[in-house]
Each structure stands twice: as structure tokens, then as C-alpha cells.
Amino acid sequence: MDRRTFLKSAVAGSVAAGFAGSAFAAGYYYPVQVDQSLFAGINRAKDPAHKSGLEKSHAPVLTAPAAVKAGEPFTVDVAVGETLHVMMTNHWIGFIELSIGNEPVGKVDLTPKGYLKPKVAFTVVIPKEAAPSGKVTLVAKQQCNLHGLWEGSLDIAVS
Numbered sequence: 001m002d003r004r005t006f007l008k009s010a011v012a013g014s015v016a017a018g019f020a021g022s023a024f025a026a027g028y029y030y031p032v033q034v035d036q037s038l039f040a041g042i043n044r045a046k047d048p049a050h051k052s053g054l055e056k057s058h059a060p061v062l063t064a065p066a067a068v069k070a071g072e073p074f075t076v077d078v079a080v081g082e083t084l085h086v087m088m089t090n091h092w093i094g095f096i097e098l099s100i101g102n103e104p105v106g107k108v109d110l111t112p113k114g115y116l117k118p119k120v121a122f123t124v125v126i127p128k129e130a131a132p133s134g135k136v137t138l139v140a141k142q143q144c145n146l147h148g149l150w151e152g153s154l155d156i157a158v159s
């Protein structure tokens, strides 16, 4: 093999290796086809009494006292799903957010490194002026990297 032929084959081999590396990287980071309709808006359980499998593992479930006193702290637990969602390197919950009505009050970012389950506890205090009708709606949202943004809610009385 002369020098010219050697250089040509070496360059062609490097280019081919580069393309193969890019294809491998794309396959590693995007291994799953997603349902794009889940990313078109906010997803909710259509019939909370009869959730589908996807809804059971994605619709946030809020747990809080049915009635609370204004100005006194209480705990709101938010779990991602009746059956807790997985936290794997290719499928995970990115954040869990709590709002009172349409006002965001807190957000927890999660990383898929195996330390966390997608369930958080918020300590909440509702001032009297935030509940003029004697009740509020607690709203939780969560983001799944493969299944989009999901919302769940719970009405509680405030006296």
C-alpha cells in the first residue's frame, strides 16, 4: 500500500467511525418512540374512578386533611401515581409542583440517579385571605420525560 492509498483509507475509516459514534449516541439518548399527543397539553385522568394503566402511574395523587385551619401548617403529600412511577435513567419524573388554585407555591426537581421515589411532602400554610369562600383547590403537576405533563387536584375546606 502506498502512502496516498493509506491516507485515503485512514480518512474514510475515521469518517465512518464518527458517523457510527453519532448514531450510537442518538440511539442511547432517544431509545423510545414517544406518543407526541401526550406532549400537546396537560394530561389528566379522564375518569378518576376508572383510571387506565398510564393514568394510574402518572396522574399525581394528593393526600391532605379534608379540612384545615387558616394560618396553621399542614402536610400535602404528592405521589406520582397510585402505583409509584419508575425513576430510571431513560424514564423518570423531572419535577413535582404544587399550586393553590392557579398560584404556584412550590416545586421539587428530581434526578433519575436511583436515590429518589417520585413522592414529596409539602408543608403548606393557607392564609385566611387566600380562601375567602372557605375552600381551596390544591393542584399538583408532574413532568415525565416520556409521557408529558400531568395534573391532579384535591379540594379542601379552610376555616
Ligand SMILES: [Fe+2]
Binding pocket: 058, 085, 091, 092, 144, 145, 146, 147
Ligand atoms: Fe412515564
